[in-house]
Amino acid sequence: xxxxxxxxxxxxxxxxxxxxxxxxxxxxxxxxxxxIAYPITPQSESMHLVGDLYDQGYLKDYYRGxxxxxxxxxxxxxxxxxxxxxxxxxxxxxxxxxxMFPVWAGSRQPVVCxxxxxxxxxxxxxxxxxxxxxxxxxxxxxxxxxEDAQDFLDMILKAYAVxxxxxxxxxxxxxxxxxxxxxxxxxxxxxxxxxxxxxxxxRRAPVPTFDMETPPIRLVRDPLLNKxxxxxxxxxxxxxxEIAAAAERARKHIRRYMGGLLxxxxxxxxxxxxxxxxxxxxxxxxxxxxxxxxxxxxxxxxMSIRPFPVREIEAVTAHADLIVVPEFNIGGWLAREIKxxxxxxxxxxxxxxxxxxxxxxxxxxxxxxxxxLSRPGTRQPGMRAGI
Amino acid sequence: xxxxxxxxxxGFEDVMPAEYKELVxxxxxxxxxxVKDLGTFKELIEEHPLCAGCAEALALRLILASLxxxxxxxxxxxxGCSSLLFTQVAVQNIHSLFGNQNAVxxxxxxxxxxxxxxxxxxxVVIAGDGATVDIGLDMVMQSWFRRELITTIMLxxxxxxxxxxxxxxxxxxxxxxxxxxxxxxxxxVNLPEIAREAGCAYVAxxxxxxxxxxxxxxxxxxxxAREIGPSYVQVFCPCPTNFKWPSAQVLQKIRDRQKExxxxxxxxxSPEAEAYLAGLExxxxxxxxx
Numbered sequence: 001x002x003x004x005x006x007x008x009x010x011x012x013x014x015x016x017x018x019x020x021x022x023x024x025x026x027x028x029x030x031x032x033x034x035x036i037a038y039p040i041t042p043q044s045e046s047m048h049l050v051g052d053l054y055d056q057g058y059l060k061d062y063y064r065g066x067x068x069x070x071x072x073x074x075x076x077x078x079x080x081x082x083x084x085x086x087x088x089x090x091x092x093x094x095x096x097x098x099x100m101f102p103v104w105a106g107s108r109q110p111v112v113c114x115x116x117x118x119x120x121x122x123x124x125x126x127x128x129x130x131x132x133x134x135x136x137x138x139x140x141x142x143x144x145x146x147e148d149a150q151d152f153l154d155m156i157l158k159a160y161a162v163x164x165x166x167x168x169x170x171x172x173x174x175x176x177x178x179x180x181x182x183x184x185x186x187x188x189x190x191x192x193x194x195x196x197x198x199x200x201x202x203r204r205a206p207v208p209t210f211d212m213e214t215p216p217i218r219l220v221r222d223p224l225l226n227k228x229x230x231x232x233x234x235x236x237x238x239x240x241x242e243i244a245a246a247a248e249r250a251r252k253h254i255r256r257y258m259g260g261l262l263x264x265x266x267x268x269x270x271x272x273x274x275x276x277x278x279x280x281x282x283x284x285x286x287x288x289x290x291x292x293x294x295x296x297x298x299x300x301x302x303m304s305i306r307p308f309p310v311r312e313i314e315a316v317t318a319h320a321d322l323i324v325v326p327e328f329n330i331g332g333w334l335a336r337e338i339k340x341x342x343x344x345x346x347x348x349x350x351x352x353x354x355x356x357x358x359x360x361x362x363x364x365x366x367x368x369x370x371x372x373l374s375r376p377g378t379r380q381p382g383m384r385a386g387i
Numbered sequence: 388x389x390x391x392x393x394x395x396x397x398g399f400e401d402v403m404p405a406e407y408k409e410l411v412x413x414x415x416x417x418x419x420x421x422v423k424d425l426g427t428f429k430e431l432i433e434e435h436p437l438c439a440g441c442a443e444a445l446a447l448r449l450i451l452a453s454l455x456x457x458x459x460x461x462x463x464x465x466x467g468c469s470s471l472l473f474t475q476v477a478v479q480n481i482h483s484l485f486g487n488q489n490a491v492x493x494x495x496x497x498x499x500x501x502x503x504x505x506x507x508x509x510x511v512v513i514a515g516d517g518a519t520v521d522i523g524l525d526m527v528m529q530s531w532f533r534r535e536l537i538t539t540i541m542l543x544x545x546x547x548x549x550x551x552x553x554x555x556x557x558x559x560x561x562x563x564x565x566x567x568x569x570x571x572x573x574x575x576v577n578l579p580e581i582a583r584e585a586g587c588a589y590v591a592x593x594x595x596x597x598x599x600x601x602x603x604x605x606x607x608x609x610x611x612a613r614e615i616g617p618s619y620v621q622v623f624c625p626c627p628t629n630f631k632w633p634s635a636q637v638l639q640k641i642r643d644r645q646k647e648x649x650x651x652x653x654x655x656x657s658p659e660a661e662a663y664l665a666g667l668e669x670x671x672x673x674x675x676x677x
Binding site for chain 2: 033034036060061063065066067069070071073074075076077078079080081082083085099100103107208210211212213215217218219
């Protein structure tokens with residue numbers, strides 16, 4: 001079946017489900033061979049539901065691993081053996097497994113992993129926060145950030161379609177802010193139950209499957225990468241470049257399946273809120289309040305964090321005077337990314353930032369925009385034509 | 388693997404290296420060969436960069452010559468001296484990270500069982516003592532608890548050799564090594580006993596000083612892991628470089644340690660594995676008579 005039919009054309013029915021249930025609905029339609037689970041809040045519920053899918057015959061294999069590092073290693077092994085795999089984790093689990101993520105990318109495996117982001121210790125926190133995304137920016141995997149349960153479902157399904165392209169063949173992390181997305185119910189449009197992605201075909205992979213059926217059987221004549229000489233360093237470096245190039249090649253597939261790396265509302269505005277994840281939903285509310293006050297603000301919803309939509313952001317903000325970036329983490333990684341992407345980056349204001357489980361009330365964003373506009377020399381946007 | 392997969396594409400015969408051509412014409416794939424046949428066929432292992440006199444290199448030659456079905460074996464290795472050698476071994480092999488070998492092998496074995504339900508694909512973990520008993524012990528034991536159908540072979544060279552000679556859990560008590568400046572304070576970890584208790588259906592300790600016995604042990608371990616349960620083989624191959632022994636004396640050192648009773652050749656076979664191996668033996672004799 002053409003994945004685009006499943007993604008956008010097939011009739012959908014509306015259900016009222018949690019983000020965790022949306023994850024299971026995605027996996028149910030993703031024709032996954034093996035899922036491996038390890039408990040961690042707030043991820044566990046989704047992998048319980050994936051376990052139920054195994055019981056119902058939607059998956060061929062499923063088990064509880066011993067820790068996140070081992071789980072990520074085992075899905076790596078299953079992927080090397082030619083299986084389509086799924087797993088999920090959260091915050092401390094992400095950090096526990098950290099060493100494996102560059103291995104997924106380095107071995108060009110199309111692993112899809114859901115991250116239900118949460119705080120990392122110390123002090124201990126099981127609350128929503130997405131600092132772990134900052135730590136994953138340069139591991140080589142593609143990163144999509146879901147705003148809500150609908151996004152989470154769609155992005156997981158589409159992640160397989162992007163990840164398994166022969167010219168990409170990279171892991172994809174699909175991120176959602178824990179609890180806000182995983183544990184709340186919302187209206188989600190579901191594709192039909194009887195549709196699923198076509199099976200993964202390892203023969204289309206740009207790297208050999210380790211099954212003793214796919215040449216080459218002997219990989220190299222000399223231990224190239226273990227030698228200390230210029231050729232070995234160059235070989236290693238060129239492999240890294242190829243992984244980066246594969247991520248670049250993913251852009252066209254992301255545009256095709258997801259409609260773009262970002263979405264823009266009111267592109268003619270000169271003040272923008274730029275956000276990813278649930279900060280987008282909060283920004284939507286803040287924009288309503290600001291408009292009621294006569295301040296016109298556009299919205300940039302960034303869906304693909306890796307690859308990052310540098311050119312799109314440059315183009316969208318070319319005429320902008322102010323870009324405010326609210327985030328659910330202390331580091332402000334998204335503001336840093338945007339500052340690095342555009343010219344005259346004093347236009348970017350990183351904030352508000354909440355973390356440790358704090359929520360992001362609309363007023364916090366509204367105040368950040370008001371304060372930024374009161375900086376000396378900032379043009380006041382007002383309400384121009386079109387509103 | 389499918390017959391004919393390991394062959395040279397037409398037109399490339401004259402540019403392929405001689406040792407590759409030999410693998411094609413006289414390799415061990417699909418043939419019933421073993422340690423006794425060494426010297427009569429092209430081995431899976433090509434030139435390797437390990438030290439002169441390395442007992443581990445000899446052990447690996449013997450292990451690779453003993454694989455019951457090299458044409459359908461995938462090896463999972465780990466960081467260490469052996470990873471320097473595996474890249475040019477002529478069966479597919481995975482080096483992922485240090486210590487995660489049994490977790491990788493778990494996923495691999497399960498995927499291969501799904502993809503090839505009518506074919507036996509042997510997944511064999513071959514890793515050093517540090518990878519097996521220290522950094523990877525959790526995942527090694529958990530794969531046994533789960534009764535994963537994989538064979539785990541530890542190359543016990545009694546030291547972290549590749550990083551320059553640091554103490555490992557398998558170093559002898561009292562040995563003065565890097566990171567054990569006053570001598571190791573505790574004895575060698577008794578992993579064979581742990582393996583038995585953790586659910587392995589077949590456990591053996593062996594050394595390359597007993598090549599035919601090593602071949603038999605490896606073969607039995609891999610056969611048991613096909614049907615009965617996980618298996619574990621511990622190969623005693625102390626490192627001459629880090630223990631500062633003349634390279635020609637390594638095998639004698641192993642024999643001395645065996646005489647002193649410090650190293651013991653042991654084999655544990657569960658009743659189910661025993662019955663299974665006996666059944667295979669009967670089949671084999673029957674085949675030979677025909």
